[in-house]
Amino acid sequence: MTAMPKWADAVLVPLISLLIAFVISGLVIFAIGEDPIAAMKLMVSGALGSTYGWGYTLYYATNFIFTGLAVSIAFQAGLFNIGGEGQASIGGLGVALCCLYIPWPHWSLALMGAVVAAAVFGAAWAAIPAYLQAKRGSHIVITTIMFNFIASAVLVYVLVNVLRPTGSMDSSSARFDEVMHLPSLHDVLALVGIPFNNRNPANISLVIALVACVGVWILMWRTRLGYQLRAFGKSEKASVYAGINPVRITMYAMLLSGGLAGMMAVNTVMGEGQRLILNSVEGAGFIGIAVALMGRSHPVGVLLAAILFGFLYQGGAELALWTKIPRELIVVIQALVILFTGALDDMVRRPVERVFVMLQKGKT
Template identity: 65%
Template sequence: MNSLPKWADVVLVPLISLILAALVSALVLLAIGQSPMQALTVMVKGALMSPQGWGYTLYYATSFIFTGLAVTVAYHAGLFNIGAEGQAQLGGLGVALCCLMLPWPHWSLALIGAMVAAAVFGAAWAAVPAYLQAKRGSHIVITTIMFNYIAAALMIWLLVDFLRPPTSMDPASARFPATVSLPHFHQLPFISDFFLRYTPDGQVRLNPAGEPMYQKVPANISFFLAILACVGTWVLLWHTRLGYMIRAFGKSEKAARYAGISAVKITIVTMLISGALAGLMAINNVMGQAERLLQNSAEGAGFIGIAVALMGRNHPVGVFLAAILFGFLYQGGAALGLETTIPIELRIVVQGLVILFTGALDQMVRMMLGFAFRARRA
């Protein structure tokens, strides 16, 4: 029986895992002759202490929220979806086709169409592994990993032979029309004041027309869509009949079958939802930031989503917080590479340590805390 209180399982286990990862990261920095305090200062300053910094932090976090939710939904059905990377790339293809081939008069209408296209393409890419798992017994981990590589090859072929403009050598699609450009944080009312540009003496910078100037950031309104996705996932999993069947199937497939729950239906439906969430990530980076389809549009966010789901305890609130943390690591790691001699690859080391302690060594932390709580009660 689990000897940990629920609050300790939800809060203390991830927190201690994070502290252990930070301590080991500090030892790695000391081993290569760098200062852990300097690294932390640069990361905090680069990721949180400037409009551009936290604009990029929230931009990265938005992508991680979508892919983390994709992994979370599949996890509750006992499925390990490793294919969010490929599903996100196919979601980007759906967004690109929607924005390039349809004449949208306004970004709001284009956003609705792009969301539908991204979700459909992402779900379609997850449908084949889901069918193979449900009908043929092929392991979902193996098939989704394979489909990541197939998606990467497919995207290169489509970009080079079909979507690339004739006069361009860059394997990328044409730029989207200006009418489908999503508003960014520095363009939104009430939020834009946080992105004002200032002169060295503390005055707001003005353009030649006398209007305030703003710091451009990649964070856009898809961040709010990610929050809505968290709420929707929570409602789906804990307040709907389908969510109950998904969680029951994930807890015990035999018991769920005995209760009349179709394994084929739950496997396919869950993977379709998971793939749709991963595909929606493309709204952020393809439509919101790049405004065209690039070769590696997912940027590794599909794999980071696995760590986000693990650290977030496969709960939408935890996924949101973990995504903010990994957004901080991404932007802070970039600041390390630009402002210090510490290699930018260190952020990969830190991410790996976070994954190690929140995933592989999670049980070790639980055992340590369980011993402490039993000793305290004794």
């Protein structure tokens, strides 16, 4: 069977999967007595109809860019990193320690320090399951998902017993010094004369996420290491025959993946929360898996998929706020998108392939 064009695999198949997910979601909304068309209009207007909505959409998208890139790098190397949640949590711990115990004179220096701390802490947390996979043969899926629970327990202990201010009943760290508050997206866009609502958590971390997209693209498709990672992911035996060290590549892939996941904490801990709290990741590590799948593990695809899921998060919040549609149904809609763009992707791809084969035969 003739393979369909790359553009169809990268664009057409995900769009059809997305359309099917939205149609089924509409039927579910209709079944509970709500108007699906009105619900979709409310989602679009709430998430994209104002700079306030765009701010929240881009804030969520920033988280998903980091975790999506983290998962995509591991995917490219043939590894399934489900530990983004834990790696982002530990990355948040690195951000908190960096901001609480180092007297930074300016937010820009604090930001650079926080990015490094988040990446180092996230990479260090990913290094343990990577070593177990590379040296002991422990399955990366099992170890990474178990390390999510360990990271959660570590964070609870540190927040309650180490970082919690004296006399506070809240399981969170002290607030960071005001000099470390990051510029909001409103502040950034004001420099070029673009008006933007300042009552949302979007901040300069979005710029770092976009730079990370470019960096991952350069790494994966313009460097020797990127070629080795992709070759290892395509065929471990062939890559070993070509002289690629599987232990080293596994460690490199997971260190990069964990570092990117950890960097998500800059947005949530330093940018939005301005302190470390429990559950600051809010499931973004798992959403990153869906983002990487839908984005075909390519930085451009990850960026677009992250914006889509940011839209679903913000639009879903608007639905839960202004309609009788329960919040749980929003999770169902997100799950349907993940189901059709991930698990049932082949169900859509095969008919599309057959259509292109028929068109090819018609031309000949």
